[in-house]
Amino acid sequence: MTPAPSPTGAPRPRQTSSVVVEGLSCELAGRKVLSNIGFAVEEGAILGILGPNGSGKTTLLRCLAGLQAPSAGRIRIDGADPRALRPAELARRLALQAQDSTAALGFTVRDVVGMGRLVHRRSVFSGNGAEDRAIVEDALTRLELEALAERPVEQLSGGERQRVMIARALAQRPRILLLDEPTNHLDIQHRFAVLDLVRSLGITVVMTLHDIELAARWCDRLLLLKDGRLQADAVPEEALTAERLTAVYRVAAAVDRRPCDGRLRIDLSPLAPRRLDHA
Ligand SMILES: Nc1ncnc2c1ncn2[C@@H]1O[C@H](COP(=O)(O)OP(=O)(O)OP(=O)(O)O)[C@@H](O)[C@H]1O
Numbered sequence: 001m002t003p004a005p006s007p008t009g010a011p012r013p014r015q016t017s018s019v020v021v022e023g024l025s026c027e028l029a030g031r032k033v034l035s036n037i038g039f040a041v042e043e044g045a046i047l048g049i050l051g052p053n054g055s056g057k058t059t060l061l062r063c064l065a066g067l068q069a070p071s072a073g074r075i076r077i078d079g080a081d082p083r084a085l086r087p088a089e090l091a092r093r094l095a096l097q098a099q100d101s102t103a104a105l106g107f108t109v110r111d112v113v114g115m116g117r118l119v120h121r122r123s124v125f126s127g128n129g130a131e132d133r134a135i136v137e138d139a140l141t142r143l144e145l146e147a148l149a150e151r152p153v154e155q156l157s158g159g160e161r162q163r164v165m166i167a168r169a170l171a172q173r174p175r176i177l178l179l180d181e182p183t184n185h186l187d188i189q190h191r192f193a194v195l196d197l198v199r200s201l202g203i204t205v206v207m208t209l210h211d212i213e214l215a216a217r218w219c220d221r222l223l224l225l226k227d228g229r230l231q232a233d234a235v236p237e238e239a240l241t242a243e244r245l246t247a248v249y250r251v252a253a254a255v256d257r258r259p260c261d262g263r264l265r266i267d268l269s270p271l272a273p274r275r276l277d278h279a
Helices: 057-064 087-093 109-120 130-142 158-171 188-200 212-218 242-249
Strands: 017-028 031-042 046-050 072-077 094-097 176-180 204-208 221-226 229-234 251-257 264-270
Touching (some): 057 072, 094 158, 109 130, 158 176, 212 264, 229 242
Antiparallel strands (some): 017 072, 221 229
């Protein structure tokens, strides 16, 4: 997959924070699923969110995208509260690739990627300009979807559909990209390719991931969540200690660096089974 240009061409200098979260808590169905979360993402940086199932990763992304109201705290997306922005204005600032792509069923791949351009039109009924078409073709090419462009999305495999949803988010040409487990259906080659592509965009990216080594390799900073609470907010080398991985994931962990390139090597294995004491 070919790296995409940032909307303005060259990657922007990393100076200001494009995402700022302070004291964020969120309740769903009367249960607190995020508690007092705070962090900032520098413009152009990639933030990875890690944590076990149910730790609040998707809820945090939904809060950033303005889809979920916090019960306390403050979120700023390029200086603005996402829930105070008009939908079109918010969509020009950020794009969310969600895990659930059922909204796209019944459309071809090209149509679905083209939906990323709708936010840039005055009306959904206004014409599909040459620039829009070129951006859609570019996104299809970058995600290696040209051969699938006329196929209905419901006929695609899980990994192909995942690439379509990423292409749609790219076609939106946002300043901030939110990705919810962008690699979970992808084979290893496409995982690397998609993450290389994301890295090459030069825009701010916040993504949830389950693969800890991929997160360590492609993210500038990592958040670790457990039960809705922040356990770490640091560069991968500092966030991913063996003690913290054991505490967060309840697995045995060993972390060292590969001699060949100095990258983090993370070895996880089950904890010794606990004896079940029966009275
Ligand atoms: N609409 C909802 N109503 C009530 N509870 C919800 C709702 N959505 C999520 N939850 C709960 O909130 C908690 C956090 O869910 P969330 O989807 O954010 O976790 P996650 O870290 O993304 O999990 P996973 O790794 O399994 O995708 C979970 O306990 C989940 O059951």
